[in-house]
Amino acid sequence: MKEIESSSDYSFFYRLDQIDLRQKVNISIHDGLLEAVLKQALHGRALTYHVIGNVVVIKPMVEKENPNSVITITGVVTDSSGKHPLAGVSVQVKGSNKGDVTNEHGQFAISAPDSSVLVFSLIGFQQQEVPVGGRNNISVHLIGANTGLNEVVVVGYGSLKRSNITGAVSRSICGTSTTGLSPISDRACRA
Structure with a gap:
């Protein structure tokens, strides 16, 4: 970093508690672009960089959350008024064979990917699809079907x-x- 700062207009920004400056890196690039030098210097390390103007910010990589991580979702299914719990409601993960049925208190618990969609159905009520969206608790109000x-x-x-x-x-x-x-x-x- 010292050599890059002395031979260019760039300066480096980093936190001493996150970067170990005792590690030496030997790379061989002549007249290379800054991005190529940084990629080679940081290769194999859990570090990343961002260039803002003439400042290079170096920081630890943050692991991205797995968009399909499995979570346990609990909740209650009631009628449209929200006052009466519905027992026997089928709770299905859309596109899979995973499912549950609500108990006498309208409660359910199911494990599903946090990006999935739950399908709620009961005879005499309109089927409802609810995206999980990473939520651990979902309350659903089923609307009565107006079919004769x-x-x-x-x-x-x-x-x-x-x-x-x-x-x-x-x-x-x-x-x-x-x-x-x-x-x-x-x-x-x-x-």
Whole structure:
């Protein structure tokens, strides 16, 4: 560094507690660019540099966090009001076979990459995808699905005289009553 400072307009900036100046480096470059000299001088060391104007800042390399590091994600799933926990919600890591199911308190725990997406689903509710984004705790409010029943199958038992039934009986019972049986609730017939 002393030779570069004496033969150029560059000066070096570093912290003495981070750089060991007792280590000597021998390189052989004649009329080379500063970047080439620094790359060769710092090769194999856990140091990096930045050139700001005529100042070269040398500092330790910082390890980049692995964007796919696996974390444990916990949370609670409730209805849209946020007041009632939902049990039995499927919590799936999108694109994998990892999953969990919420307990009676709506709680779940799952290990997944911090850049993954969790898929929450339960019959009668809209499916929801939530990016983890490095969070360890996620609260989800599922919205009720506004889909009506396309087909209602009602199985009932009653008593009829054997002579009145000679085979299979198939009949729409919404809005009408069958002989000898009570009509089903109007609520089940609404679509």
